[in-house]
Amino acid sequence: MRRYLRVVVLCVACGLCSLLYAFSQLAVSLEEGAGGGGGKPQAAVASWLAGGGRGAVRGAGTAARPGGSDRYSLKIQPVEKMHLAVVACGERLEETMTMLKSAIIFSIKPLQFHIFAEDQLHHSFKGRLDSWSFLQTFNYTLYPITFPSENAAEWKKLFKPCASQRLFLPLILKEVDSLLYVDTDILFLRPVDDIWSLLKKFNSTQIAAMAPEHEEPRIGWYNRFARHPYYGKTGVNSGVMLMNMTRMRRKYFKNDMTTVRLQWGDILMPLLKKYKLNITWGDQDLLNIMFFHNPESLFVFPCQWNYRPDHCIYGSNCQEAEEEGIFILHGNRGVYHDDKQPAFRAVYEALRNCSFEDDNIRSLLKPLELELQKTVHTYCGKIYKIFIKQLAKSVRDRYARSPKEK
Numbered sequence: 001m002r003r004y005l006r007v008v009v010l011c012v013a014c015g016l017c018s019l020l021y022a023f024s025q026l027a028v029s030l031e032e033g034a035g036g037g038g039g040k041p042q043a044a045v046a047s048w049l050a051g052g053g054r055g056a057v058r059g060a061g062t063a064a065r066p067g068g069s070d071r072y073s074l075k076i077q078p079v080e081k082m083h084l085a086v087v088a089c090g091e092r093l094e095e096t097m098t099m100l101k102s103a104i105i106f107s108i109k110p111l112q113f114h115i116f117a118e119d120q121l122h123h124s125f126k127g128r129l130d131s132w133s134f135l136q137t138f139n140y141t142l143y144p145i146t147f148p149s150e151n152a153a154e155w156k157k158l159f160k161p162c163a164s165q166r167l168f169l170p171l172i173l174k175e176v177d178s179l180l181y182v183d184t185d186i187l188f189l190r191p192v193d194d195i196w197s198l199l200k201k202f203n204s205t206q207i208a209a210m211a212p213e214h215e216e217p218r219i220g221w222y223n224r225f226a227r228h229p230y231y232g233k234t235g236v237n238s239g240v241m242l243m244n245m246t247r248m249r250r251k252y253f254k255n256d257m258t259t260v261r262l263q264w265g266d267i268l269m270p271l272l273k274k275y276k277l278n279i280t281w282g283d284q285d286l287l288n289i290m291f292f293h294n295p296e297s298l299f300v301f302p303c304q305w306n307y308r309p310d311h312c313i314y315g316s317n318c319q320e321a322e323e324e325g326i327f328i329l330h331g332n333r334g335v336y337h338d339d340k341q342p343a344f345r346a347v348y349e350a351l352r353n354c355s356f357e358d359d360n361i362r363s364l365l366k367p368l369e370l371e372l373q374k375t376v377h378t379y380c381g382k383i384y385k386i387f388i389k390q391l392a393k394s395v396r397d398r399y400a401r402s403p404k405e406k
Contacts, residue, residue: 105398
């Protein structure tokens, strides 16, 4: 009997040891799965930045627990972030903030903003963006304006101050795979997610996407005045540019300067030296030249993704916008700030004055439509409904989503 009890006790002890070992292994695996998620990735910096530039500034929505992980949480697939870049110089702070606000209001997936700005603007950007931290839907990083040191002066005076900074984004943001670059005078009238999804439509050779400069060749600038090669029939506009930067960094580009194909970091300066006396629109012209020689590398999206005054000042010539509304509004030529195109200005002011409260966004449309009705004396105002068609849908969709998705 005593021997029998010893056997039972031994079996129970072995069983307990096995259970303890199993639980310890499970705890380790859970800890490993949850680890490494709390740190905020630092901005990659171009090699020509002395001292490494300004590291990532704290952005909104960084809700990591102390230590960077929850010991007992299961491993969760990270949500994809959409990377959006803008370059702001001079009196562009308010315009840029309105653009960023329009991106935040309607987008679903979290946003990572890469803001390249003159040093004197950094404090203002930080103060304004940190005041939005309660949203927890975006992060941001501020960067100085910087060009390769040996040619910095030439690049900075090209077209407008800082405009050519966008050409160097693939070389500065080395850890970013894909990026949406926009000018400061852009307004999103539908989620950034929708243009971001166009990346999946790229074929194996395409590295970037832009819209045509013009739909109507009779009013086109490139086909009438350009003194350099340009893409397609009317050129492309670079104010909204979607980029697969991993492909851009890897590609060897055909060119008219040498029989040897050159990579992105090697082709920019020779291109500027050859054409600097023949280009009018600076970096946009250089992009047109590049894609003229490499047309297979460009994905062209419709005009409603980059709708400008040129699409309506001489009569409506963007059919896609007429059918589905404007997706992204581009107020170039300063039309948000003068009376030349009041329809564009009305949309800008409505979004600039809009707050993030649900009731404020919900009540955005009716006053805007009344303002747009006052613009029917202009060509763009005559078709004012295309300015709110997609915007109305975006507002409806925002309130149809669950609170977690907003």
